[in-house]
Amino acid sequence: MPRAPIPYRLLSVLFLLVLSAQGSFCQPNPAKPDLCQGSYYTEEQAVRVLQDLSDEYHDRASWEKRAALIRRGILEGAELQHMPRQPLTVIRTGVHRQHEYIVENIAIETLPGYYLTGNLYRPARRISSMAGILSPHGHFYHPDGRFQEQEQKLCATLARMGATVFTYDMVGFGDNRQCSHEIPKALKLQTYNSIRALDFLLSLPDIDSSRIAVTGASGGGTQTILLTAIDSRVKVSVPIVMVSAYFFGGCICESGMPIHRRPDHLTNNVEIAALAAPRPMLLISDDSDWTRNCPRVEYPYIRTLYSWYGVPQNVGNVHLTGEKHDLGPSKRQAVYAFLIRQLRLEDKTMLKGSEIDESNSAALSVESLTVFNQQYPRPTGAVSGDEAVMGLLNW
Numbered sequence: 001m002p003r004a005p006i007p008y009r010l011l012s013v014l015f016l017l018v019l020s021a022q023g024s025f026c027q028p029n030p031a032k033p034d035l036c037q038g039s040y041y042t043e044e045q046a047v048r049v050l051q052d053l054s055d056e057y058h059d060r061a062s063w064e065k066r067a068a069l070i071r072r073g074i075l076e077g078a079e080l081q082h083m084p085r086q087p088l089t090v091i092r093t094g095v096h097r098q099h100e101y102i103v104e105n106i107a108i109e110t111l112p113g114y115y116l117t118g119n120l121y122r123p124a125r126r127i128s129s130m131a132g133i134l135s136p137h138g139h140f141y142h143p144d145g146r147f148q149e150q151e152q153k154l155c156a157t158l159a160r161m162g163a164t165v166f167t168y169d170m171v172g173f174g175d176n177r178q179c180s181h182e183i184p185k186a187l188k189l190q191t192y193n194s195i196r197a198l199d200f201l202l203s204l205p206d207i208d209s210s211r212i213a214v215t216g217a218s219g220g221g222t223q224t225i226l227l228t229a230i231d232s233r234v235k236v237s238v239p240i241v242m243v244s245a246y247f248f249g250g251c252i253c254e255s256g257m258p259i260h261r262r263p264d265h266l267t268n269n270v271e272i273a274a275l276a277a278p279r280p281m282l283l284i285s286d287d288s289d290w291t292r293n294c295p296r297v298e299y300p301y302i303r304t305l306y307s308w309y310g311v312p313q314n315v316g317n318v319h320l321t322g323e324k325h326d327l328g329p330s331k332r333q334a335v336y337a338f339l340i341r342q343l344r345l346e347d348k349t350m351l352k353g354s355e356i357d358e359s360n361s362a363a364l365s366v367e368s369l370t371v372f373n374q375q376y377p378r379p380t381g382a383v384s385g386d387e388a389v390m391g392l393l394n395w
Helices: 008-019 043-054 060-077 149-160 186-203 219-230 269-274 298-307 329-343 386-392
Strands: 090-097 101-111 114-123 130-136 164-168 207-217 236-240 281-286 315-320
Touching (some): 043 298, 101 149, 101 186, 114 149, 130 186, 130 219, 149 329, 186 219, 236 329, 281 298, 298 315
Parallel strands (some): 130 164, 207 236, 281 315
Antiparallel strands (some): 101 114
C-alpha cells in the first residue's frame, strides 16, 4: 500500500527550514538526514511547525488518526515491532531495610544474556493493593543515574506513600555496563528495557494494574513519553524538564534512530507526549532549559488535544521559574502532589506544612545499591561489549 504524502502545508514549512540551513536552522547530524536531533528547530520555527500541524487535525477523530501514524512510526523507527518477549529471569542480590520502606537490588534478563539493573523500592508494611511506578533516570552524573540522591529521594518517598517503584539504569549507566551508552541502537534497547521493566513491575504481587505511572527527568523524561506513547498499560505520565517543541533530545539514546522523521510524516516530542491523551499527564518545566516555553507553547497545545476527549483537566503544567535542569526538591514535590491525586497514594502522615517531608527518605551508598559485584557476579553467559549487545538487537 503506498504511504500517504506529507501534507502540503507542513511540507512547505519543512522546505523553508531546509533553505535556511546555513542560517538559524540546526541539524546537528547532516550525515543522517533521517534523524531529528538536539535543537532541530529554532524556537520560532517550532511554533510555526505546531501551528501548521494544528491545521492537520481539529477534533478527536482526526487527532487519533494522526496519533496512530505517530505511534506506528515510533515502533517502526525504533525497530520494536518484532522484539521477543521471553519469560523474565529476575535476580535479587541485596535487601536494604529502612524504617518505612525496603530497597532491593534487582536485575532482569530483558534479552538472552543481557541484564537490566535497578532498584526496587516498596513499602515496609504490607499493602494488599499498590500503585506501581517506573522511574527511568536522566543523564546525571557523580554518581550517575539511579544512584543520585535526587533519584533515591524520589523513589524512597513514593514507597513511603505506599507505592512500589522500580528505578533502572540507562544503557551504560550504573552497573548496566555490558555495553557503552553510545551504541547505535541505544534508543531501541532503552525503550525495550522500559517495556520489560513494566512487564516486571506488573508481575509483582499486589500491584494494581489500573494505577501504573512512569516519571523521569531529562533523558528519563524522554523514556517517559516514549513508553507512555507506545504502551497503554501506563495510566499516568510525568515527564520532567524534557518536553519541548524545538528540542528533540541531545543524546543517541533519545534521537539516534528515526522515530520522528518517517517516510510519511514528521513529528516532534510535543506530539509524542500528547499520545498520552486522555490519560493523566503532568509536564514539569523550568526557564533555564528547552522547556522554558512550556506554559505558552507546549502545554496549551497539548491541552487542546485533551479537550477533544472532554478532559482538559487531565493534563497540567508546573513551571518553576528560576530553577535549573534537574530533579530537585520542588520538582519532586510537584511529582508527589500529582501522583497522590492520580494514584491515590497515602500522604497524611508525611505532610510537613504544605509539602511532603523527605527527611526519612535516605540516600544509600553506591556500593549498597549495586546489583553485581564480587559477591554477586554477573551470570555466566552474559554478553559483553557493544558488538555483542548490538547482535541481540538485530530483530
